[in-house]
Amino acid sequence: MTTFQECGEGHGRPATAAGAGVAEVLARMRALDAALPAEDGVAVFNGIYLTVTEAVAGRLGGGAFTDPRAAGELDVRFARRYFDAVDAVAAGRPAPACWRPLFQLRR
Secondary structure, three states: OOOOOOOOOOOOOOOOOHHHHHHHHHHHHHHHHHHOOOOOHHHHHHHHHHHHHHHHHHHHOOOOOOOHHHHHHHHHHHHHHHHHHHHHHHOOOOOOHHHHHHHHOOO
């Protein structure tokens, strides 16, 4: 069974302001979108994830969330786990267990 620890929970990064953090997440996802070949499974995942994150960002200031700061922070924290996995694989290290299927089956 995969635990939150295996997926990067508690990696010690400081909390990020919701708006700025989500903007950084979007920038990184857009950069990945531009860099990955369209047929790459990670690119497909990233594209879907980018669409969802853009929707969240658009709703953060519009009253869609009871606690927009918490919603933005959740968005940023989960994205960091994804980026940690992307960075690990790019550096030749294995992705955390919960992300391995995405990278193992990307072709």
